[in-house]
Amino acid sequence: MNTEESEIYGPKPSPAEAWEPTPEPAWVYLLRCPDGSLYGGWTNDLARRLKAHRSGKGGAKYTKSHGRDAVRLAYAEKCADKSAALKREAAIKKLPKDEKEALAAQWAADNKITLRLATPDDAAAVCEMYNWYVRHGVQTFQYTPSTVEEYRANIAHVLENAPFILAESADGRLQGYACAHLWHEREAYSWDVETTVYCAPDCVGQGVGGRLYRALIALLKKQGYYNAFALVTGNNKQSNDFHKALGFKKMAVEKRTGYKFGQWLDLDYWILPLRNDTDEPQPVRKKLTEEEIAEVLG
Ligand SMILES: CC(C)(COP(=O)(O)OP(=O)(O)OC[C@H]1O[C@@H](n2cnc3c(N)ncnc32)[C@H](O)[C@@H]1OP(=O)(O)O)[C@@H](O)C(=O)NCCC(=O)NCCS
Numbered sequence: 001m002n003t004e005e006s007e008i009y010g011p012k013p014s015p016a017e018a019w020e021p022t023p024e025p026a027w028v029y030l031l032r033c034p035d036g037s038l039y040g041g042w043t044n045d046l047a048r049r050l051k052a053h054r055s056g057k058g059g060a061k062y063t064k065s066h067g068r069d070a071v072r073l074a075y076a077e078k079c080a081d082k083s084a085a086l087k088r089e090a091a092i093k094k095l096p097k098d099e100k101e102a103l104a105a106q107w108a109a110d111n112k113i114t115l116r117l118a119t120p121d122d123a124a125a126v127c128e129m130y131n132w133y134v135r136h137g138v139q140t141f142q143y144t145p146s147t148v149e150e151y152r153a154n155i156a157h158v159l160e161n162a163p164f165i166l167a168e169s170a171d172g173r174l175q176g177y178a179c180a181h182l183w184h185e186r187e188a189y190s191w192d193v194e195t196t197v198y199c200a201p202d203c204v205g206q207g208v209g210g211r212l213y214r215a216l217i218a219l220l221k222k223q224g225y226y227n228a229f230a231l232v233t234g235n236n237k238q239s240n241d242f243h244k245a246l247g248f249k250k251m252a253v254e255k256r257t258g259y260k261f262g263q264w265l266d267l268d269y270w271i272l273p274l275r276n277d278t279d280e281p282q283p284v285r286k287k288l289t290e291e292e293i294a295e296v297l298g
Pocket residue numbers: 045047048051133139197198199200203204205206207208209210211231232233236237238239241242243245246
């Protein structure tokens with residue numbers, strides 16, 4: 001579109017060919033059972049699989065008879081595709097116990113995450129993670145990747161009213177982020193925020209998003225916000241299940257709200273009340289003390 005056209009028309013619809021597909025994720029994993037034993041398997045959705053093991057519905061006979069609801073993820077390895085995952089699963093299952101334990105110990109050390117508030121200097125890492133989803137998915141309705149400068153401004157803007165939290169591994173890799181911004185600008189909405197969360201594609205389903213969101217919610221409560229809203233693409237099952245698991249309630253589905261990669265997309269509205277009282281609210285505290293933040297993120 002030349003300059004004159006862009007003054008007359010809105011953006012062109014994003015066609016299916018603009019999608020940069022990624023192979024369906026495939027993982028091998030080990031679960032730690034309460035008796036200390038390890039169970040190995042493969043999946044293309046870690047969180048869903050873990051849930052199945054814990055509920056006993058569609059899990060495995062072994063975990064069912066070994067304290068199923070208390071099993072926890074002890075190791076996860078992303079593979080190129082299903083066939084690579086099946087081969088790796090077979091190889092891991094043949095390992096002697098001490099080598100399986102070594103894998104689990106290394107994984108725990110590599111994935112020990114810490115949470116901290118972002119600064120505008122974190123823009124490059126955050127922007128790179130977010131742009132992956134802009135190019136590869138419909139989790140965001142954005143067509144054009146953001147620039148680092150836009151993200152610098154975005155982080156600074158978010159921090160004026162709410163937290164922008166990063167999850168980092170022991171070696172400083174960004175594993176995910178969560179933030180909130182005002183739901184609407186008009187004054188009467190001052191107690192309402194919209195929340196957002198993204199994990200690095202290699203880190204989904206391993207508890208990072210949950211830790212980030214729970215910390216974000218705890219800080220928003222301390223600030224005195226009343227409602228958290230989340231807008232989730234209808235076919236983003238992972239995020240819809242995640243919001244349900246975190247206690248959000250679905251309020252509405254807006255049909256055919258966005259168009260990306262050659263398809264119309266629904267938008268699901270989720271709400272989490274942060275307080276229940278109906279008295280006159282105190283003004284929101286835009287900044288918490290360092291101690292209050294450390295108490296939650298620490
Ligand atoms: C959505 C997202 C942030 C969730 O984070 P995560 O680290 O994968 O989720 P966790 O492993 O911390 O799971 C937290 C809870 O959600 C549930 N959950 C997460 N993914 C799930 C899935 N695919 N199926 C079922 N439940 C799921 C977990 O069972 C867990 O429940 P519990 O606390 O009762 O055990 C992450 O998957 C992601 O970044 N996805 C891509 C980007 C995206 O969609 N962002 C949201 C835009 S609206």
